[in-house]
Amino acid sequence: MSKITVVGAGNVGATCANVLAHADVVNEVVLIDIQGNMAKGKALDMWQQAPVDSYSTRVSGGDDYALTANSDIVVITAGIPRKPGMSRDDLISTNAKIVVSVTQNILKHSKNPIIIVVSNPLDVMTYACWKASGLSDKRVIGMAGVLDTARYRAFLAEELDVSPKDIQAMLMGGHGDTMVPLPRYTTVSGIPVTELIKKEKLEAIIERTKFGGGELVNLMGTSAWYAPGAAAAQMAISIIRDEKRIYPCCVRLNGQYKLKNIFVGAPVKLGRKGVAEIIKLRLKKDEAELLHKSAAAVQEVADALDAMNLI
Numbered sequence: 001m002s003k004i005t006v007v008g009a010g011n012v013g014a015t016c017a018n019v020l021a022h023a024d025v026v027n028e029v030v031l032i033d034i035q036g037n038m039a040k041g042k043a044l045d046m047w048q049q050a051p052v053d054s055y056s057t058r059v060s061g062g063d064d065y066a067l068t069a070n071s072d073i074v075v076i077t078a079g080i081p082r083k084p085g086m087s088r089d090d091l092i093s094t095n096a097k098i099v100v101s102v103t104q105n106i107l108k109h110s111k112n113p114i115i116i117v118v119s120n121p122l123d124v125m126t127y128a129c130w131k132a133s134g135l136s137d138k139r140v141i142g143m144a145g146v147l148d149t150a151r152y153r154a155f156l157a158e159e160l161d162v163s164p165k166d167i168q169a170m171l172m173g174g175h176g177d178t179m180v181p182l183p184r185y186t187t188v189s190g191i192p193v194t195e196l197i198k199k200e201k202l203e204a205i206i207e208r209t210k211f212g213g214g215e216l217v218n219l220m221g222t223s224a225w226y227a228p229g230a231a232a233a234q235m236a237i238s239i240i241r242d243e244k245r246i247y248p249c250c251v252r253l254n255g256q257y258k259l260k261n262i263f264v265g266a267p268v269k270l271g272r273k274g275v276a277e278i279i280k281l282r283l284k285k286d287e288a289e290l291l292h293k294s295a296a297a298v299q300e301v302a303d304a305l306d307a308m309n310l311i
Contacts, residue, residue: 019229
């Protein structure tokens with residue numbers, strides 16, 4: 001028996017659960033939310049979708065963490081978006097309390113799960129989850145780079161008029177405008193993207209990627225959910241199937257890239273035990289400098305969290 005719990009039945013969590021159900025890779029998906037009836041209702045709706053879309057994964061939901069017992073993987077999407085007039089510290093404090101509470105409740109019912117964190121600010125919420133859980137740092141992973149590279153690849157596919165299936169890309173660093181895309185690790189069916197697109201256009205696409213979340217908020221008045229939900233599900237699928245796929249994920253670096261005890265985006269191999277390996281790229285000087293600048297921005301937020309003594 002295999003089981004995945006998704007905490008947070010909002011747009012991102014519900015999308016994640018729906019993608020996981022369609023993948024048909026686990027016996028059970030559980031959707032948990034403080035609004036128990038909403039979680040129960042969305043789960044019931046997904047289960048009624050199963051005969052139409054031909055999947056066997058049982059979907060259930062509610063607000064009782066006992067439903068999550070013996071989960072192999074837990075995806076945490078719970079948290080609030082930053083609202084007008086809200087300071088960064090208010091957002092950190094509120095969401096850290098939510099993530100810590102969720103983590104503690106999960107561990108009452110599942111002994112050694114792998115946790116994928118989606119809540120924002122992503123890098124620091126992943127750190128908060130790890131600190132509160134006492135789990136190995138190989139079992140607490142943040143979802144950021146999978147989403148960011150997906151946006152980058154989608155923009156490139158549009159510009160080049162090719163299928164996004166053929167585009168591979170890598171980026172590193174914090175989730176947000178300090179992320180570090182790596183154009184020389186971007187290919188289209190093995191062809192370096194730099195041979196297919198002008199430098200100015202590529203730089204414009206990279207800038208658009210950095211602010212991709214903000215572009216969607218401006219269009220919809222709320223955060224994205226289809227791509228983030230699917231990205232978290234993709235990570236969970238690689239883990240549950242032990243696929244050893246290589247994705248950019250938020251993980252704890254402990255000496256790699258000359259960064260220590262910080263959760264930040266890097267290429268990792270994802271398998272049945274979580275982080276099977278952190279891949280060490282040979283970064284050029286300017287790339288390494290951008291990564292360290294991004295890590296410093298993440299560390300500043302982590303320090304703000306530590307100062308709150310919430311964990």
